[in-house]
Amino acid sequence: MRFTVKKTLWKNKALKLTVLFGMALTGIANAQQDAQYTQYMYNTVSVNPAYAGSRGHLSIAGLYRNQWLGLDGAPETQTLNIHTPVGYRGVGLGLSIVNDKIGPTSETYFDVDFSYTIQTSFEGRLSFGLKGSAHMLDIRYSELDEFEVDPQLQSQQDIQNKFSPNLGAGVYYHTDKFYVGLSVPRILETTHFDSSSVSTAKELMNYYFITGYVWDLNPFLKFKPTLLTKVVQGAPIQVDLSANFMFNERFIAGAAYRWDAAFSGLLGFMLSDQMMVGLAYDREITELGAATFNDGSFEIILRYDFFRNIGRMKSPRFF
Numbered sequence: 001m002r003f004t005v006k007k008t009l010w011k012n013k014a015l016k017l018t019v020l021f022g023m024a025l026t027g028i029a030n031a032q033q034d035a036q037y038t039q040y041m042y043n044t045v046s047v048n049p050a051y052a053g054s055r056g057h058l059s060i061a062g063l064y065r066n067q068w069l070g071l072d073g074a075p076e077t078q079t080l081n082i083h084t085p086v087g088y089r090g091v092g093l094g095l096s097i098v099n100d101k102i103g104p105t106s107e108t109y110f111d112v113d114f115s116y117t118i119q120t121s122f123e124g125r126l127s128f129g130l131k132g133s134a135h136m137l138d139i140r141y142s143e144l145d146e147f148e149v150d151p152q153l154q155s156q157q158d159i160q161n162k163f164s165p166n167l168g169a170g171v172y173y174h175t176d177k178f179y180v181g182l183s184v185p186r187i188l189e190t191t192h193f194d195s196s197s198v199s200t201a202k203e204l205m206n207y208y209f210i211t212g213y214v215w216d217l218n219p220f221l222k223f224k225p226t227l228l229t230k231v232v233q234g235a236p237i238q239v240d241l242s243a244n245f246m247f248n249e250r251f252i253a254g255a256a257y258r259w260d261a262a263f264s265g266l267l268g269f270m271l272s273d274q275m276m277v278g279l280a281y282d283r284e285i286t287e288l289g290a291a292t293f294n295d296g297s298f299e300i301i302l303r304y305d306f307f308r309n310i311g312r313m314k315s316p317r318f319f
Contacts, residue, residue: 039063048129048172048185051115057306059084059304060303061079062079062302069296073103080097090116129171136161166186204232208228209227223244237259263282281299
């Protein structure tokens with residue numbers, strides 16, 4: 001992230017960048033968490049490898065999230081994933097790229113997902129998944145030279161493309177109307193800094209529990225509640241609750257609540273049987289949310305499904 005600072009705003013920008021960099025180091029040094037999503041219900045493969053191939057056809061999705069709008073260097077996430085079933089023996093494969101930035105730090109994950117699905121009943125499917133990751137870390141201490149920060153930080157050499165591998169696993173059960181999953185996308189507790197650095201830390205495991213249901217209220221209206229719970233050592237439990245209503249299988253509107261953190265509004269549009277676009281806006285209820293430079297968080301996702309035989313589909317997938 002390039003920082004362009006006008007002289008008249010030097011002190012204000014310096015303060016913001018210092019806060020951001022402190023948060024970035026705190027996140028890595030104390031209890032690093034995976035990228036955060038409000039529209040997790042459309043981006044499940046990013047947190048659970050067992051989801052790969054579960055839509056029954058090739059599916060590709062791209063997500064962009066800008067957190068704390070109006071603050072230079074605030075958290076920014078880009079995600080691209082593609083997954084598909086392979087053959088007729090329950091195998092699914094997926095590929096994901098996740099880039100997460102905050103201030104002068106940047107992390108990129110290249111993930112390969114493998115799943116195996118067994119049929120447990122006429123409607124039920126149980127999937128087991130594995131994730132292999134290549135993690136690249138950049139920290140640009142040089143971008144702090146013109147700001148009033150700890151001289152020890154300024155003296156550090158930039159970290160460029162530091163590579164570390166990782167593994168993840170998950171289990172996912174679904175029917176046409178219900179789903180539930182449990183996963184740990186990163187199992188290895190990787191050390192990001194050596195003993196000579198200002199901060200030393202490990203990347204801790206993030207545990208995810210996700211579930212949702214689709215209720216038919218009438219022939220034209222569906223109710224879709226969802227829950228995501230994330231647990232990581234050293235950080236508060238994160239609980240995301242959402243309630244979406246789907247009209248005529250084309251338009252989605254709803255709201256979400258991140259426990260003690262934020263309220264969100266969600267919109268979704270089925271532009272066609274194959275293409276969906278989703279929008280979300282978060283407003284924090286913490287002290288940071290009341291800051292004058294914080295205009296909330298914005299998220300957009302675009303998903304495209306490559307149906308082989310649209311006319312033969314028994315029922316569309318709503319998650």
